[in-house]
Amino acid sequence: MNISQSMVFEENLQALFHSLSEKMFSRLKNGEHLRLSLYAEQTQFTRMSGGRVRQNGLVEDMGLSVQFISPKQSVADLSVSFAVSHDELPAFAERLLGKVREQAEAAPQDPFVSLPDVAHKSEVRHKGQLLSADQAVDALSGGLSAEDDLVGIYAGGRNVVAYADSAGSNHWFSSESFFVDYSLWLKSGRAVKSGYAGRDWNQASFLKTVDTARENLRVLSRPVKILNPGHYRVFLAPSAASDLVHLLSWGALSEGALQRNDSPLCALRRGEKQFSPLFSLRENYQLGLAPRFSSDGEFSPEVVPLFEKGRFVQALCSARTAKEYGLQGNGSALEGLRSPDLSVGELAMSDCLKELGTGLYLSDLHYLNWSDMMGGRITGMTRYGCVWVENGVPQGPIQDMRFDETIFRCFGSELLSVTREAQLIPDTSTYGSRSMGGARIPGMLLGDFKFTL
Amino acid sequence: MEQQLKKVLSQLSIADGEWVGLRYHSENSNRYEVRNGHPEENSNSVSSGVMIEWLVDGQFGYAATPRLDEKSLLQAAAQARIYAATAARRALFRFDKTCRPPSRGSYSTRVRAAFSELPVGERLQLLTHLTERMKKVPAVTTSRASLHHVSTETVYVSSNGACFEQDLSLVSVSMEAVGEHGGIVQKRSNHGLSAYSYQGGMEHVFLEDLRLQADKVVEQLQELLIAEDCPNETTTLVLAPDQMMLQIHESIGHPLELDRILGDERNYAGSSFVRIEDFGKLQYGSELLNVTFDPTVAHEFASYAFDDAGVPAKREYLIEKGVLKRGLGSLESQIRSKVAGVANQRASSWNRPPIDRMANINVEHGTTSFADMIAGIERGVYMESNRSWSIDDYRNKFQFGCEYARAIENGKLGRVLKNPNYRGITSDFWKKLVSVGDPSSVGVFGTPYCGKGEPNQSIRVGHASPVCAFSGVEVFGGVV
Numbered sequence: 009m010n011i012s013q014s015m016v017f018e019e020n021l022q023a024l025f026h027s028l029s030e031k032m033f034s035r036l037k038n039g040e041h042l043r044l045s046l047y048a049e050q051t052q053f054t055r056m057s058g059g060r061v062r063q064n065g066l067v068e069d070m071g072l073s074v075q076f077i078s079p080k081q082s083v084a085d086l087s088v089s090f091a092v093s094h095d096e097l098p099a100f101a102e103r104l105l106g107k108v109r110e111q112a113e114a115a116p117q118d119p120f121v122s123l124p125d126v127a128h129k130s131e132v133r134h135k136g137q138l139l140s141a142d143q144a145v146d147a148l149s150g151g152l153s154a155e156d157d158l159v160g161i162y163a164g165g166r167n168v169v170a171y172a173d174s175a176g177s178n179h180w181f182s183s184e185s186f187f188v189d190y191s192l193w194l195k196s197g198r199a200v201k202s203g204y205a206g207r208d209w210n211q212a213s214f215l216k217t218v219d220t221a222r223e224n225l226r227v228l229s230r231p232v233k234i235l236n237p238g239h240y241r242v243f244l245a246p247s248a249a250s251d252l253v254h255l256l257s258w259g260a261l262s263e264g265a266l267q268r269n270d271s272p273l274c275a276l277r278r279g280e281k282q283f284s285p286l287f288s289l290r291e292n293y294q295l296g297l298a299p300r301f302s303s304d305g306e307f308s309p310e311v312v313p314l315f316e317k318g319r320f321v322q323a324l325c326s327a328r329t330a331k332e333y334g335l336q337g338n339g340s341a342l343e344g345l346r347s348p349d350l351s352v353g354e355l356a357m358s359d360c361l362k363e364l365g366t367g368l369y370l371s372d373l374h375y376l377n378w379s380d381m382m383g384g385r386i387t388g389m390t391r392y393g394c395v396w397v398e399n400g401v402p403q404g405p406i407q408d409m410r411f412d413e414t415i416f417r418c419f420g421s422e423l424l425s426v427t428r429e430a431q432l433i434p435d436t437s438t439y440g441s442r443s444m445g446g447a448r449i450p451g452m453l454l455g456d457f458k459f460t461l
Numbered sequence: 462m463e464q465q466l467k468k469v470l471s472q473l474s475i476a477d478g479e480w481v482g483l484r485y486h487s488e489n490s491n492r493y494e495v496r497n498g499h500p501e502e503n504s505n506s507v508s509s510g511v512m513i514e515w516l517v518d519g520q521f522g523y524a525a526t527p528r529l530d531e532k533s534l535l536q537a538a539a540q541a542r543i544y545a546a547t548a549a550r551r552a553l554f555r556f557d558k559t560c561r562p563p564s565r566g567s568y569s570t571r572v573r574a575a576f577s578e579l580p581v582g583e584r585l586q587l588l589t590h591l592t593e594r595m596k597k598v599p600a601v602t603t604s605r606a607s608l609h610h611v612s613t614e615t616v617y618v619s620s621n622g623a624c625f626e627q628d629l630s631l632v633s634v635s636m637e638a639v640g641e642h643g644g645i646v647q648k649r650s651n652h653g654l655s656a657y658s659y660q661g662g663m664e665h666v667f668l669e670d671l672r673l674q675a676d677k678v679v680e681q682l683q684e685l686l687i688a689e690d691c692p693n694e695t696t697t698l699v700l701a702p703d704q705m706m707l708q709i710h711e712s713i714g715h716p717l718e719l720d721r722i723l724g725d726e727r728n729y730a731g732s733s734f735v736r737i738e739d740f741g742k743l744q745y746g747s748e749l750l751n752v753t754f755d756p757t758v759a760h761e762f763a764s765y766a767f768d769d770a771g772v773p774a775k776r777e778y779l780i781e782k783g784v785l786k787r788g789l790g791s792l793e794s795q796i797r798s799k800v801a802g803v804a805n806q807r808a809s810s811w812n813r814p815p816i817d818r819m820a821n822i823n824v825e826h827g828t829t830s831f832a833d834m835i836a837g838i839e840r841g842v843y844m845e846s847n848r849s850w851s852i853d854d855y856r857n858k859f860q861f862g863c864e865y866a867r868a869i870e871n872g873k874l875g876r877v878l879k880n881p882n883y884r885g886i887t888s889d890f891w892k893k894l895v896s897v898g899d900p901s902s903v904g905v906f907g908t909p910y911c912g913k914g915e916p917n918q919s920i921r922v923g924h925a926s927p928v929c930a931f932s933g934v935e936v937f938g939g940v941v
Contacts, residue, residue, distance in 0.1 A: 064548035065523030085504035114581035383940025438916035
């Protein structure tokens with residue numbers, strides 16, 4: 009795949025999508041509503057293990073989702089492949105419409121469905137300079153030495169998402185981008201997590217991340233510190249802090265869950281618990297990582313403040329939840345974070361070890377889950393380059409530890425300071441398709457963090 | 462589709478030593494969900510495409526496309542060859558075509574009553590009925606029920622003569638009730654997140670059976686709302702099959718995957734505490750522990766006749782009398798590790814390459830009845846249905862939580878306990894297995910959500926187990 013082929017791919021797709029939209033919307037009867045959303049990608053996946061290529065391939069995908077709302081307000085959702093030609097389009101449109109009408113006919117009225125009623129429009133295209141199929145393998149492994157045990161994946165290519173509805177909304181978002189999500193390993197089983205992401209590949213920048221990872225591996229080659237379960241002072245590097253923040257997406261920041269008294273943040277809203285004045289979180293689409301519109305066509309404000317100086321401002325609210333509970337939605341169809349931006353504080357990153365003093369520098373966490381959701385308690389593991397620090401000096405890697413802590417202590421009573429610098433952390437998820445989006449997260453110093461195993 | 466794939470295959474110029482395989486996969490998924498008597502979802506999703514693998518200079522390259530016309534498939538094949546050839550220059554290992562055996566045959570899920578026999582309207586009515594039934598209880602604030610049916614079709618042909626087709630029919634039914642009483646909020650479901658998942662058809666959606674499940678959900682939810690917290694102590698832990706499912710999955714299934722042990726998964730899902738040299742020697746658990754890889758159980762969620770590399774699937778012992786015998790590894794992993802494996806090279810869909818996965822991983826039954834097991838325990842905790850799961854990247858330090866528990870006191874099931882959790886270390890935990898239930902205590906469950914791989918893949922697995930008891934386990938409750 010090269011850039012010119014990729015551009016043709018997008019141009020064809022846009023022409024097809026517009027043509028399909030026109031055909032389907034023009035066939036609607038009175039009282040019928042329709043939402044169309046498109047997802048497409050051409051992605052090269054190069055999987056590395058031991059600094060060598062394990063798997064290498066190309067995935068092309070294009071899917072269309074249709075939501076049909078009948079005059080009696082019954083709803084049908086249909087997702088199909090969008091691998092069609094212009095010649096096939098009229099019959100394709102007719103077939104889809106027939107199918108969703110039949111599917112909706114069988115369903116009862118949905119009292120909470122939101123109807124498309126506002127005509128938003130947006131068009132964003134991010135161009136990039138990506139590696140060709142031929143270049144990627146050499147670029148990834150070319151600068152490595154025989155000792156570099158690099159494990160991970162390069163994913164690069166073009167993503168397209170688009171939306172149109174019968175009220176006249178029309179959105180197009182495309183992005184040529186890549187990420188290398190990798191870790192560099194010692195024979196002892198210790199590793200440093202690293203990555204490189206962007207729109208324009210720069211070989212020197214990628215190799216600089218590898219150099220930094222090699223440098224960070226040095227402290228991990230020292231003897232392992234085995235700690236007893238207990239309470240420790242910790243510094244959460246941005247990646248680790250990001251994992252904690254993202255768990256709020258798992259049922260906590262959902263307005264629907266809050267309304268049903270089914271979220272750990274209920275205690276916060278009732279005023280029984282508090283977050284620290286150092287904790288300010290917002291959805292920020294100005295980061296440019298994710299489109300403001302969702303697959304349901306909900307269009308989010310550019311910035312959605314969630315917590316301001318510890319005060320719970322609002323949760324993420326879909327149009328559906330808004331209708332059910334008589335609220336104002338904020339364009340979050342799935343009521344989960346898509347572009348979180350945690351405000352920075354005053355601690356210089358270069359001072360984080362000094363301020364930590366004696367305790368644990370946690371580079372990464374792993375496998376977080378609510379261990380008592382309504383109590384706001386999270387369990388998880390330390391992973392990769394977590395080190396024991398004494399008087400501001402790294403001593404060596406720790407044996408991985410399990411923690412069990414509440415969000416009210418992590419983001420509240422134990423939050424001592426937040427770093428002045430934040431890190432852009434791309435979403436590297438590729439379940440089903442390559443994700444877009446990411447987060448901007450600073451580091452966090454906690455006075456007390458409970459390890460249990 | 463078989464003819465189309467063979468026609469494309471016949472037009473490819475495949476050099477000596479090279480190999481090409483084409484795997485068509487189509488998945489038709491119907492999903493319905495109702496909350497408090499109102500529809501939440503009525504969806505149909507169809508995804509179809511072809512994955513083409515090409516072996517060049519010992520390296521597999523791939524290209525996947527949803528375009529099913531001949532020209533597009535030929536273009537994709539050419540791409541697959543390019544990706545193989547470029548990667549071969551820096552390949553991790555040189556494979557040959559013996560990793561893709563020329564299997565022939567077919568497999569279909571045994572369906573007693575076709576899912577299509579129940580019209581769409583009646584599917585939603587069924588779920589509405591179940592949520593309204595649960596919501597009748599005043600303490601229930603939210604009731605949910607969902608029904609998911611997936612039919613898949615896979616056609617596989619290769620340049621060395623493989624030709625097989627597999628058609629699966631998969632059904633999941635989930636019910637959940639959330640309740641509140643005196644400021645306490647609890648949830649109860651039918652066996653935990655999507656655990657009621659089977660191969661088959663409408664025989665898994667009998668109304669009377671689902672009504673009984675719904676009634677049990679709300680009955681136990683009411684018990685939880687007035688229950689005390691699980692105590693913090695080290696005691697005998699008895700796990701029901703719907704929690705054994707998770708315990709097997711996380712602390713036996715994943716650590717035995719050979720690609721993890723070989724290091725391929727270190728950057729994402731993680732590695733394993735098991736080493737290559739442990740196979741045939743490691744005492745993984747007590748002598749009561751017998752574990753099989755069994756893709757032949759007709760109604761279990763992950764049964765099949767061939768994996769996605771064409772290897773015929775059969776039942777194998779992974780652990781016998783507590784000793785580790787065999788890994789969960791494909792032919793590719795077996796050649797690299799020189800460890801015996803199974804037919805488990807599976808892909809989540811047409812757009813992902815196959816990797817080492819679980820399928821059905823089952824703990825074999827013992828001889829102790831559930832009643833005798835409980836009668837033999839002076840003090841302990843019995844737990845059902847997973848609600849929280851977390852384990853380290855070497856699959857050792859775990860912490861799991863359940864929805865529902867009962868205290869065991871003087872050989873009897875006693876008080877209901879809420880917020881039950883337990884933690885342990887895999888290599889130690891299975892050695893504490895002190896009692897294994899008889900066939901009457903066996904439960905079969907599954908999940909559609911096993912995540913792994915780069916690029917990521919979520920795949921279906923099944924787990925069957927009897928009730929099991931473990932001595933000296935740390936249990937604890939919720940936040941004080």
